[in-house]
Amino acid sequence: MDFHKAEYSSNRMSLAVLGNRMLRNFEKKIQIKFFCLESLDELQSLVIKSFKDVPNKKLKKSKYLSDPYGETKRKVCF
Numbered sequence: 001m002d003f004h005k006a007e008y009s010s011n012r013m014s015l016a017v018l019g020n021r022m023l024r025n026f027e028k029k030i031q032i033k034f035f036c037l038e039s040l041d042e043l044q045s046l047v048i049k050s051f052k053d054v055p056n057k058k059l060k061k062s063k064y065l066s067d068p069y070g071e072t073k074r075k076v077c078f
Helices: 004-005 018-031 042-053
Strands: none
Touching: none
């Protein structure tokens, strides 16, 4: 809860939404059925309803090193 209170803010988040056409192509490749909305208006309505209450605490965006451990400390799994 401490992390949530200190770090959770809508200005630090991104959202990707897949529409019906993209999902149909994807579902053919992996053979899974998805619930798809038909129009952009329906997608927009669902996104707004689902995410409108995420608070914007106007927190500074964190900066992360591209390689925080460095090449010599990085673990490689095979």
